[in-house]
Amino acid sequence: xxxxxxxxxxxxxxxxxxxxxxxxxxxxxxxxxxxxxxxxxxxxxxxxxxxxxxxxxxxxxxxxxxxxxxxxxxxxxxxxxxxxxxxxxxxxxxxxxxxxxxxxxxxxxxxxxxxxxxxxxxxxxxxxxxxxxxxxxxxxxxxxxxxxxxxxxxxxxxxxxxxxxxxxxxxxxxxxxxxxxxxxxxxxxxxxxxxxxxxxxxxxxxxxxxxxxxxxxxxxxxxxxxxxxxxxx
Amino acid sequence: xxxxxxxxxxxxxxxxxxxxxxxxxxxxxxxxxxxxxxxxxxxxxxxxxxxxxxxxxxxxxxxxxxxxxxxxxxxxxxxxxxxxxxxxxxxxxxxxxxxxxxxxxxxxxxxxxxxxxxxxxxxxxxxxxxxxxxxxxxxxxxxxxxxxxxxxxxxxxxxxxxxxxxxxxxxxxxxxxxxxxxxxxxxxxxxxxxxxxxxxxxxxxxxxxxxxxxxxxxxxxxxxxxxxxxx
Numbered sequence: 001x002x003x004x005x006x007x008x009x010x011x012x013x014x015x016x017x018x019x020x021x022x023x024x025x026x027x028x029x030x031x032x033x034x035x036x037x038x039x040x041x042x043x044x045x046x047x048x049x050x051x052x053x054x055x056x057x058x059x060x061x062x063x064x065x066x067x068x069x070x071x072x073x074x075x076x077x078x079x080x081x082x083x084x085x086x087x088x089x090x091x092x093x094x095x096x097x098x099x100x101x102x103x104x105x106x107x108x109x110x111x112x113x114x115x116x117x118x119x120x121x122x123x124x125x126x127x128x129x130x131x132x133x134x135x136x137x138x139x140x141x142x143x144x145x146x147x148x149x150x151x152x153x154x155x156x157x158x159x160x161x162x163x164x165x166x167x168x169x170x171x172x173x174x175x176x177x178x179x180x181x182x183x184x185x186x187x188x189x190x191x192x193x194x195x196x197x198x199x200x201x202x203x204x205x206x207x208x209x210x211x212x213x214x215x216x217x218x219x220x221x222x223x224x225x226x227x228x229x230x231x232x233x
Numbered sequence: 234x235x236x237x238x239x240x241x242x243x244x245x246x247x248x249x250x251x252x253x254x255x256x257x258x259x260x261x262x263x264x265x266x267x268x269x270x271x272x273x274x275x276x277x278x279x280x281x282x283x284x285x286x287x288x289x290x291x292x293x294x295x296x297x298x299x300x301x302x303x304x305x306x307x308x309x310x311x312x313x314x315x316x317x318x319x320x321x322x323x324x325x326x327x328x329x330x331x332x333x334x335x336x337x338x339x340x341x342x343x344x345x346x347x348x349x350x351x352x353x354x355x356x357x358x359x360x361x362x363x364x365x366x367x368x369x370x371x372x373x374x375x376x377x378x379x380x381x382x383x384x385x386x387x388x389x390x391x392x393x394x395x396x397x398x399x400x401x402x403x404x405x406x407x408x409x410x411x412x413x414x415x416x417x418x419x420x421x422x423x424x425x426x427x428x429x430x431x432x433x434x435x436x437x438x439x440x441x442x443x444x445x446x447x448x449x450x451x452x453x454x455x456x457x458x459x460x461x462x463x464x
Contacts, residue, residue, distance in 0.1 A: 054368055055367075056364055056367055056368060076372065076373075077372070080367075080370055080371070080372040081370065083367065083368060083369070083370045084369070084370020084371075085370070087368065087370075088368075089364075089365070089368035089369075091361060091364065091365065091368075093359075093361050095359070095361035095362060095364060095365035096365075097362065097365070097380055097384075098384065099383060099384060099387070108369060109369060112369055112370045112371070151369070155369075155370075161368075
């Protein structure tokens with residue numbers, strides 16, 4: 001049994017003439033500790049799939065099972081606890097809480113966990129310790145994304161979901177963020193599922209899944225994995 | 234004939250309107266009635282407004298319909314008509330003090346406007362904030378309470394202050410149900426003295442000062458709220 005089992009996931013938006021089938025039956029199995037990159041152009045359904053894995057969105061059909069536990073069978077309360085316990089989420093637009101400072105933003109994640117990591121240690125690892133009393137709008141995009149990663153990993157989640165984590169960042173900062181995600185994966189052993197349309201990022205993955213028009217077009221184990229530091233595009 | 238210059242005439246009118254027969258006490262009582270009605274109406278309007286906003290934002294069709302009808306009816310009818318219906322029809326035989334009935338009427342009226350302000354404030358918060366809350370493991374109500382509302386409140390505060398100011402001025406129609414507020418006291422003095430200038434200007438000045446004090450207080454509060462955004 002795989003750590004994450006994604007079986008027959010279908011999803012559509014709209015009805016009648018405006019109906020769009022976003023996912024047309026996705027089957028994926030992911031092992032614990034893997035870095036999986038979901039590649040695909042805009043509208044391929046990769047972010048929708050990530051939201052369904054994250055329990056933010058519902059599938060029309062199919063199921064997600066984490067350690068054999070199906071999310072579709074969970075009540076809203078259990079689903080909330082599932083997200084709290086298993087998931088860390090990194091968004092493209094960071095989605096930090098603007099009225100909380102950097103430390104407080106990270107602590108929100110810690111507060112909700114029963115096995116949180118040490119806040120100051122995380123802030124130091126992320127290079128944010130000296131900025132901890134600043135508000136998100138006083139930091140650069142890269143620093144905000146690092147905060148978002150801190151908020152996600154402080155819960156020490158089993159699964160780190162990253163939705164275009166470098167989508168709003170320049171080359172140099174993007175590489176910093178990818179190195180950080182890789183470091184987190186090595187240090188804490190979280191399973192990382194990363195959505196991106198940047199083809200180069202696939203090289204740091206253990207497994208690559210290419211999506212197009214809501215279906216898997218290609219899936220393979222990356223035998224020539226390189227470190228995030230060696231990525232180039 | 235007794236000739237008075239402008240200032241002597243003013244002093245004479247002032248004395249006749251406010252000092253003779255202690256008519257200033259009417260205005261004082263009027264101020265208390267206005268404050269009493271306004272404060273209760275503001276509190277009630279805020280509570281109703283919040284609940285109706287939640288109904289309007291709810292996915293539950295029944296709640297959404299209730300919220301929609303409420304907002305539509307209240308905004309579509311004059312407040313003086315609502316006041317009179319509530320006083321002369323709904324609470325016609327109820328043993329409730331006049332000022333409280335007026336407060337309820339203005340609270341119900343204000344609730345519709347406050348609900349739209351709150352709804353707009355909540356909807357102005359980026360969808361990503363809700364996603365962030367849910368992904369962290371907060372349920373829908375925790376996300377609303379801990380993440381969305383604190384941000385929304387800061388945004389809606391100026392509009393809410395404006396609504397409170399409008400509400401205070403709106404209470405000037407309570408005379409229709411026989412309550413002696415500032416406006417009614419002014420009217421009473423006008424009728425008793427056949428002088429329009431002094432009582433009407435006094436009424437305007439009293440409203441202005443009341444609203445100025447409230448505005449300054451609310452501005453200070455807003456400043457404190459905004460202070461938490463700059464560290």
